[in-house]
Structure formats: C-alpha cells, structure tokens
Amino acid sequence: MPGWIRLWFAFDAVIAMAPPVYWLFAEPAESITGIPNALVYFLLVGTIICASIIAAYLVQVRAIGDVV
Numbered sequence: 001m002p003g004w005i006r007l008w009f010a011f012d013a014v015i016a017m018a019p020p021v022y023w024l025f026a027e028p029a030e031s032i033t034g035i036p037n038a039l040v041y042f043l044l045v046g047t048i049i050c051a052s053i054i055a056a057y058l059v060q061v062r063a064i065g066d067v068v
Contacts, residue, residue, distance in 0.1 A: 005059060008052045015045050 015021060025041035
C-alpha cells in the first residue's frame with residue numbers, strides 16, 4: 001500500500017475518533033444552510049472515509065492488474 005494511502009487512513013482515524021472535532025461542529029451555532037452542523041460533520045467524515053476505501057481498492061486493483 002502506498003504511503004499516501006496509509007496517511008489518508010490515519011487522517012480518517014483521527015477525524016472519526018476525535019470527539020473534540022465533533023463537539024466543535026455540534027455547538028449550537030446558527031447553520032448557514034439550515035442543516036444541523038452535527039449532520040454536516042458526519043456526512044463529511046463518512047464521505048472522506050468512503051473515498052479513502054475506494055482509493056485504496058483502486059490502487060490495489062491497479063497494482064495486481066486485475067480488472068473487476
């Protein structure tokens with residue numbers, strides 16, 4: 001696995017398991033879009049984690065030379 005994928009997964013772990021980041025977004029501040037900040041946080045974290053899994057899969061497929 002390339003080093004940048006490993007760093008991406010480490011970043012995923014930090015943003016997924018760091019409650020202070022969640023608390024920063026979950027403060028009862030006025031949301032610009034009307035969507036709760038906590039929901040925006042979870043959607044962004046989920047999107048970033050899903051993108052890293054897909055990127056790692058594509059790197060692995062390219063390294064093996066297998067087309068699935």
